[in-house]
Amino acid sequence: MDNPGSSIISAFGAGSGVDFVQLADQLSEATYAFQRSNLETRNQGLEARISSASLLRNALTQLSSALGDRVRTGELAPRANVSDPAIVDVSTTSGVVPRGSYSLEVSQLADSQLLISQAYTSGDDLVGEGTLRIRFGEVNGATFTEDAGQAALEIAVDASDTVQTLAAKISSASGGALQAYVAEGNGGAQLVIKGEDGASNGFVVEATSAALLPTATPGDLTYLAWDPATDAGQLRQSARDALYTLDTVEYSSPSNTVTDLPEGLSFDLKATNVGAPTTITFSNDTSAITDVMNDFLVALNDLAGLLAEEATPLGGTLGNDPGARELKRDLARLTNEVVMPGAAPGEPSTLADLGLKTTREGRFELDTERLNETLSNNPEAAAAMFTTGPFGLFATIDRLARDNTTRSDPGSLAGSVSRYEAQVERNSDKLDRIAEQQENLRERLTRDLVAAERRISASQSTLSFLEQQIEAWNGSN
Missing domain, CATH: 1.20.1330 (f41 fragment of flagellin, N-terminal domain)
Incomplete structure (x- = not known):
């Protein structure tokens, strides 16, 4: 510029x-x-x-x-050396150096409840309008003890809901605590509900039908109700804790992944070994x-x-x-x-x-x-x-x-x-x-x-003017 x-x-x-x-x-x-x-x-x-x-x-x-x-x-x-690697995977907490040897006996693995509903013709069958309520707790034989620390699920079921859409609602409403899907096997379409590992994660299913006269048949929501006292074969697997002894000390865990054990030990339990304890040593x-x-x-x-x-x-x-x-x-x-x-x-x-x-x-x-x-x-x-x-x-x-x-x-x-x-x-x-x-x-x-x-x-202009005047004077003379 x-x-x-x-x-x-x-x-x-x-x-x-x-x-x-x-x-x-x-x-x-x-x-x-x-x-x-x-x-x-x-x-x-x-x-x-x-x-x-x-x-x-x-x-x-x-x-x-x-x-x-x-x-x-x-x-x-x-490095952990396990005499029977099929029983457990062992890891240690960083910064802790385990010494000596340990004896581990697993009498029960943690598991989740598996519930299979009575059959429908198809996953597209309507389940009936009403409210499905699922409560969590411990199922023991024919009894159920609710876990007050876990909130019950209240699921509103519309008249247009099918077995498939209800399964999606259950999974979504539980936030991962339950996995629900439809299995269409030889016995027809059945609603499968799986919980989380641990005895306190069992559940019962309560159904309130919108019908004036509930029939507990396909198309009426009460058909999906379940509790252990009236079980007719729907319960295929019970929720339970893992049970094991470490150096003969009894422990239980809602998961097969066990942490915070003595000496910084952590276990991933894989199988039972009743009467045949496995030995864990470190080198x-x-x-x-x-x-x-x-x-x-x-x-x-x-x-x-x-x-x-x-x-x-x-x-x-x-x-x-x-x-x-x-x-x-x-x-x-x-x-x-x-x-x-x-x-x-x-x-x-x-x-x-x-x-x-x-x-x-x-x-x-x-x-x-x-x-x-x-x-x-x-x-x-x-x-x-x-x-x-x-x-x-x-x-x-x-x-x-x-x-x-x-x-x-x-x-x-x-x-x-x-x-x-x-x-x-x-x-x-x-x-x-x-x-x-x-x-x-x-x-x-x-x-x-x-x-x-x-x-x-300005000076140059004045000088030029004077020079012109002088030249003019000289010319006139």
């Missing part, structure tokens, strides 16, 4: 031959060029430091996250620990290499950064830091006990001989170092990562990033002020030079 002074100067004929608008731009820019260049150069350096510090911080966070994932998946947890997977240590070594060396490159004293982007210096010190003392303060004498307590050592160049190596010795002599104590508890390998690296993401700590990488960002913001504010000052100067110079151009043009 042309400067507004250009048209003014053109109107006066630009008598001096000098482009004062361009001159004003150049003078104002030159006045602040050094300050602006200096601040822009500083910001470029700060942005480079922010990038480097963020790169190191993210690399450390990713190392902690990856290590945590390996620990949380249970990959390093002691540490030393090969998994070795694999993790090798992977950890690679990731740690990647971090150390990146730190050495970014924070080298001569020429490194973070050569004088306090956060980078602190991380160097943290890595230097990592191998000998006590990560298991409660370890008994002779048990591993440092990462050096797991074979981790440093070289003179600041790199890390794995002493496999020492690692194997630890795994052989103290397998349980070594496994305890690979949990999500407050101590151990993961807790140490996680704490290191967290310390370096605390922006309020000036000695952390995050503190460095915060400090550099604040400096960039201050410099950017200064650049904004310089731009404003430069524009004000340019406008002032433009006004002053345009005024000067007017005076020069």
